[in-house]
Amino acid sequence: GENVGLHLPTLSVQEGDNSIINCAYSNSASDYFIWYKQESGKGPQFIIDIRSNMDKRQGQRVTVLLNKTVKHLSLQIAATQPGDSAVYFCAESGDNTDKLIFGTGTRLQVFP
Amino acid sequence: DTGVSQDPRHKITKRGQNVTFRCDPISEHNRLYWYRQTLGQGPEFLTYFQNEAQLEKSRLLSDRFSAERPKGSFSTLEIQRTEQGDSAMYLCASSPAAYGYTFGSGTRLTVV
Numbered sequence: 429g430e431n432v433g434l435h436l437p438t439l440s441v442q443e444g445d446n447s448i449i450n451c452a453y454s455n456s457a458s459d460y461f462i463w464y465k466q467e468s469g470k471g472p473q474f475i476i477d478i479r480s481n482m483d484k485r486q487g488q489r490v491t492v493l494l495n496k497t498v499k500h501l502s503l504q505i506a507a508t509q510p511g512d513s514a515v516y517f518c519a520e521s522g523d524n525t526d527k528l529i530f531g532t533g534t535r536l537q538v539f540p
Numbered sequence: 541d542t543g544v545s546q547d548p549r550h551k552i553t554k555r556g557q558n559v560t561f562r563c564d565p566i567s568e569h570n571r572l573y574w575y576r577q578t579l580g581q582g583p584e585f586l587t588y589f590q591n592e593a594q595l596e597k598s599r600l601l602s603d604r605f606s607a608e609r610p611k612g613s614f615s616t617l618e619i620q621r622t623e624q625g626d627s628a629m630y631l632c633a634s635s636p637a638a639y640g641y642t643f644g645s646g647t648r649l650t651v652v
Contacts, residue, residue, distance in 0.1 A: 436580055460639060471544075471631050471643035472583065517582045526571065526638040527596060530582030 436515060438535045447505040447538075451518030451531045456499060458529075459522035463492060463503045465514045466533070472517060475503070480522070505536075513538045544644035546632050552650045553622055560618045561647045565634030572615050573641070574607055575631040576600065583631055589615060622651045 441447045453461065459480040464472035478485045478492045478501075485492050491504040501518050515535045519528040545564040553559050565572045570591050575583035586605070588596045591612035601607075604622075609615040619626055629646040 462639075462641070464643075469645070471633075471645045473643070474641065477639065519582070521638070525596065526635075527573065527585040527588055527598075528575075528583075528641065529585070533580075533582055 436533045436535045438537060440537045440539065441508050443508060443510060443538055443540050445508055447503075447508045447512070447536060449503045449505075449516050449534045449536065451501040451503075451534075453499050453501055453518065453520045453531060454529065455520060455523055456496075457523035458520035460520070461492070461494060461501050462519045462521075462528070463490075463501075464517045464519060464530075465512075466517060467514045475516075508536075508538050510538045510540065512536060544632055544634050544642050546630075546644040546647050548647055549645065550648045550650075552652060555624060555651055556621055558618065558620045559622060559649065560616055561630055561632075561649075563615045563617070563632030563634075563644060565614070565632070566636075566642055567613075569634035569636050569642070570612065571635045571637070572609055573633040573635075574615070574617050575633065575643075577629040577631055577646070578627075586617075619649075622649075624651045627651045 462477040463475040466472045476487045476492045489506045493502045515533040517533045518531040521528050547562045572589045574586040577583040587607050589609040604620045607617045631646045633641045633643040635641045
């Protein structure tokens with residue numbers, strides 16, 4: 429299948445630990461940000477999103493933090509599980525367009 | 541209708557041949573997007589439809605590429621005179637608005 433994640437930065441964590449994945453976005457006019465999870469051979473899967481009028485949003489086991497001052501986005505995964513192993517991408521949109529601009533992915537490896 | 545469907549999942553073609561991919565979006569979604577993803581990279585925007593109207597095209601979409609969405613439902617992406625550099629995963633996504641994307645599993649194209 430598709431070898432997503434080849435040559436990408438890799439974060440290795442032990443099962444049960446918390447994971448933090450970081451992303452720098454490019455356009456200060458972007459107003460909507462999304463984190464996607466992509467497993468090999470599959471399309472990106474929505475995890476969580478945040479609008480620029482917020483700096484934090486929580487989901488089930490996941491939290492997204494947005495720092496507009498330095499154009500930085502992070503994804504925190506609590507109690508990381510083996511099923512969380514995948515490549516994670518941040519994406520931005522806005523600035524009068526619906527298209528998504530994806531950042532460089534990070535491969536998350538979870539060890540038992 | 542549980543998601544975005546793409547056909548075929550895999551396509552191997554000889555250089556110079558034409559190929560056509562199909563995307564069936566979630567039925568109530570009026571926006572449809574095509575992206576291309578190469579190994580180790582995030583998806584890159586190609587083009588976007590709102591209903592049957594093609595509203596935005598990337599400069600990545602050369603004149604060998606054409607996309608249609610004739611009845612505002614399914615969409616096709618055709619590549620003429622394929623080149624080895626066209627080898628990639630072609631992803632389709634749909635959304636009901638300018639957020640809430642759902643991606644399909646993609647069509648993996650290999651040009652030999």
